[in-house]
Amino acid sequence: MRKFGVVLLVVFLFASVANAQKKVLDKIVAVVGSNIILLSDIETGYAQYLLQGTPPNPALKCQIAQNLISQKLLTAQAVIDSIEVKESEIDDEVDRRMRQSIQRAGGEDKLAQFLGRPVEQYKDEIRPDVKEMLVSERMRSKITEKVNTTPLDVKKYFETFKKDSLPMISKEVEVGEIVFNPKLTNEEKEYSKQKAEGLLARVKAGEDFAALAIAYSQDPKSAVDGGDLGWGSRGDYVKEFSAVAFKLKTGEVSPVFESDFGYHFLQLIERRGEQVHTRHILIIPAITAASLVRAEVKADSVYQLLMKNKVTSDIFSSAATYYSDDKESKYNGGMILNAENVQTRTTVIPIDKLDPQIALVIDTMKVNTVSKPVLITDAAGKKSYKIFYLRSVTDAHRANMNQDFAKIKTAANEDKINRTISEWFEKKRKETFIKIDPEYQSCPTLTGWATPPLTQAKL
CATH class of the missing domain: 1.10.4030.10 (Porin chaperone SurA, peptide-binding domain)
Structure with missing residues (x-):
C-alpha cells in the first residue's frame, strides 16, 4: 500500500x-x-x-x-x-x-x-x-x-481471410437462471437497523460523519472516502435513495431508511439542479442460516414444479419472470447476458467467460434441462440459491458464416468504421x-x- x-x-x-x-x-x-x-x-x-x-x-x-x-x-x-x-x-x-x-x-x-x-x-x-x-x-x-454494413459487406469482409487464418471460436453457451435470495424477517434485520440508528445519533451529536463512515460503513467503494458518493442524478441511485436525497437541504442529514442494499442514512453536501453530491453510511443486515434454509426450500419447490413439465425456453422464461429475485435477468427471460458485450444484449457467452461456479454446474447438463438448486456465492460474498437452465451449446470451431454471422458482422462493421x-x-x-x-x-x-x-x- x-x-x-x-x-x-x-x-x-x-x-x-x-x-x-x-x-x-x-x-x-x-x-x-x-x-x-x-x-x-x-x-x-x-x-x-x-x-x-x-x-x-x-x-x-x-x-x-x-x-x-x-x-x-x-x-x-x-x-x-x-x-x-x-x-x-x-x-x-x-x-x-x-x-x-x-x-x-x-x-x-x-x-x-x-x-x-x-x-x-x-x-x-x-x-x-x-x-x-x-x-x-x-x-x-x-x-x-451513415456507415451501414450489408450482408454483402459481411461476405466480402469474411472472404478477405484465408481459411487457415480464420479465428477459432471457443465453446459458447446460453444459460438461464432463477435466483432465490435469502429474505430476512424484520426481527432478523432489527440489529442492523438499530446499529444504523446509533451511528445517526452519533452524527447528530457532533461526531465526524466521514470518520464514522470510514470505520463502520459497509459500502466498500465510498467508505474509504468518508462515505462520499460524488455527484449523481436520480437515475444513478436506487429509488429509495433518490427519494431521500432530493428532498434534503444542503448540509442536512436524513433519517435512516431501507433499500435493497440495507439500511442507510445520508447527508446532502451540495445540489446543482437535478444533480446531488452526497455521502452516506450503509449497514448491511447479515444473512442468517434460517434465511438460507427458507431460500433453499422455495428454490426446491420451484424446481419440483419445473420437473413436472418438459422444460422449454418459454416455460423457463415464465418461471424466471415470476419467481426470480434477480432484477436484471428475470426481465430477460431469466437468461444471463454476456457481461463483456452488454450493449448488444447477447445471451451467448464463451465458456471461459462464464462464472466458474456456473460452468461447473452446466458441464454435465443436456440442452433444455434445468439443474437442481445450487448455492452460489458471488464476488461480493453474497449467497443465493439458483436453478440453471441450459438453452444452447456451441462447440469450439473455426469461424464460419453459418454459425457466426453476428460476430463477423460486428467485426466487419468495426472495420468499415475504422476505414471511414x-x-x-x-x-x-x-x-x-x-x-x-x-x-x-x-x-x-x-x-x-x-x-x-x-x-x-x-x-
Whole structure:
C-alpha cells in the first residue's frame, strides 16, 4: 500500500511539473491549423496513463501526440459543423474522472495533497480538455453515423481471410437462471437497523460523519472516502435513495431508511439542479442460516414444479419472470447476458467467460434441462440459491458464416468504421497545415502527418 502511495505521489508530482512546464519551460510540439499542441499536453497525458497503474512506456508518448493531433482535427471540423456538448455532459465526465482519481489516491484529501492544490482547482484545469475530448468524440460519431454494413459487406469482409487464418471460436453457451435470495424477517434485520440508528445519533451529536463512515460503513467503494458518493442524478441511485436525497437541504442529514442494499442514512453536501453530491453510511443486515434454509426450500419447490413439465425456453422464461429475485435477468427471460458485450444484449457467452461456479454446474447438463438448486456465492460474498437452465451449446470451431454471422458482422462493421475514420483523417490532414517538432517526426504513428516542407514554404 505504501509503495502504491509513493507511485501516486511521483505521478502527481510529474503532472504538477508538466503544468509548471506549460507556464515556463514549455515548447510547441505540433501546430494543427490554428491550434497548437504543447509538450506539457503530452507529458500530462502520459502522467494520466501512469496514474492508471500501468507500467512506464515512454514510447506511448508518440501515440498520445497522434491522438492529440487527431483530436485537434476533429474539434476544428466540429466548429465548422456547429457540433457542441452540453455543460451538464462536461460536468458529468469531469466528476466521473475525479471520482476515479479520488478512489485511486485513497481519498480526496490525499489526492489534493498529491496534486499540491485543491481538487476543485484541478477540476477547473481539466475541464477544457474534457470538453475538447467530448466534442471530438461527437464529431467522430457524426463522421461514421451513415456507415451501414450489408450482408454483402459481411461476405466480402469474411472472404478477405484465408481459411487457415480464420479465428477459432471457443465453446459458447446460453444459460438461464432463477435466483432465490435469502429474505430476512424484520426481527432478523432489527440489529442492523438499530446499529444504523446509533451511528445517526452519533452524527447528530457532533461526531465526524466521514470518520464514522470510514470505520463502520459497509459500502466498500465510498467508505474509504468518508462515505462520499460524488455527484449523481436520480437515475444513478436506487429509488429509495433518490427519494431521500432530493428532498434534503444542503448540509442536512436524513433519517435512516431501507433499500435493497440495507439500511442507510445520508447527508446532502451540495445540489446543482437535478444533480446531488452526497455521502452516506450503509449497514448491511447479515444473512442468517434460517434465511438460507427458507431460500433453499422455495428454490426446491420451484424446481419440483419445473420437473413436472418438459422444460422449454418459454416455460423457463415464465418461471424466471415470476419467481426470480434477480432484477436484471428475470426481465430477460431469466437468461444471463454476456457481461463483456452488454450493449448488444447477447445471451451467448464463451465458456471461459462464464462464472466458474456456473460452468461447473452446466458441464454435465443436456440442452433444455434445468439443474437442481445450487448455492452460489458471488464476488461480493453474497449467497443465493439458483436453478440453471441450459438453452444452447456451441462447440469450439473455426469461424464460419453459418454459425457466426453476428460476430463477423460486428467485426466487419468495426472495420468499415475504422476505414471511414482513416479516410477522413487522410483527407483532412492533406487539407490542414500540420507542423511537427523534429523530436516527434520520427514517431512511426506520425509518419506522413506533417505538411511537406515545400508545401509549408508556399503557405
